[in-house]
Amino acid sequence: MTCYVVCKLIREFKIEPKSTYIQVSRTAASMKGTSARLNHGDILSIWDLMHALMLPSGNDAAMSLAESFGTYIYQKTDEYKIKLKKTPTHANTREHFGLKYFLDLMNKTADELGLRGTRYDNPHGLMCTTNKSTAADIAILAANAMKFEEFREIVNSKTYKCVIEQKDQTEKEVVWENTNKLLDEGWEGIKTGITPAAGPCFAGFTRVENEQYIVIVLACETVDTRWADCRTLVQWVHANKKSLLKR
DSSP states (O other), rough: OOHHHHHHHHHHTTTTTTEEEOOOOOOTTOOSOOOOOOOOTTTEHHHHHHHHSSSSOOOOHHHHHHHHHHHHHHHTTTTHHHHHHHHHGGGGGGHHHHHHHHHHHHHHHHTTTTTTTTTTTTOOOOOTTTTTTOHHHHHHHHHHHSSSSHHHHHHTEEEEEEEOOOOTSSSEEEEEOOOGOOOOOGGOEEEEEEEEEEEEEEEEEEETEEEEEEEEEEEEETTTTTHHHHHHHHHHHHHTHHHHHHH
């Protein structure tokens, strides 16, 4: 959802993701869980961060995108303009409000897509009691996200290399590898995941004889059985699609 919302915003506000840059905050750099190994003060493009989010599942990249785009949305609100008039220093604390506005947009988008079993309380997917979704909701989200050319290109990338400007003004080159092993078998996305509550998960997209399939698996036995489960599901549905469509 974080990547999908970013895709919608760069279209809506006509933002060029490859030439618009974001500086990683201390909060974003300190995120736990899977990481793109970003440091406080790193400067990289929105396009870079979208790959850092989707290929290595960078929670740091997710937070950086949410804070920045949320702040951008917040700055366009009447609330921001009123507070800025009353307290000029309010501009220096606007990042505090950015995450809230981005999360509000994530949940609003979920409502618009009809994701009745979904609620977002963070932009990175780390487990919390109120962060939830369902296989059916994730399938709907995936189908809508794959309509964006930018999204399709990112999730179909096996690796991505970029140069990051660091806080001390030196540069470092990084390479992120996609955790989706089915790309080697011709699949075209979409995203792996794992949390204690949801178990090993995967949202996938593939084609069989010109038919398109989106597959969602949650709580798989292991991270590796995800791939076998997805192959089995696609093979079964493709073989039985005529009888399934009659139901």
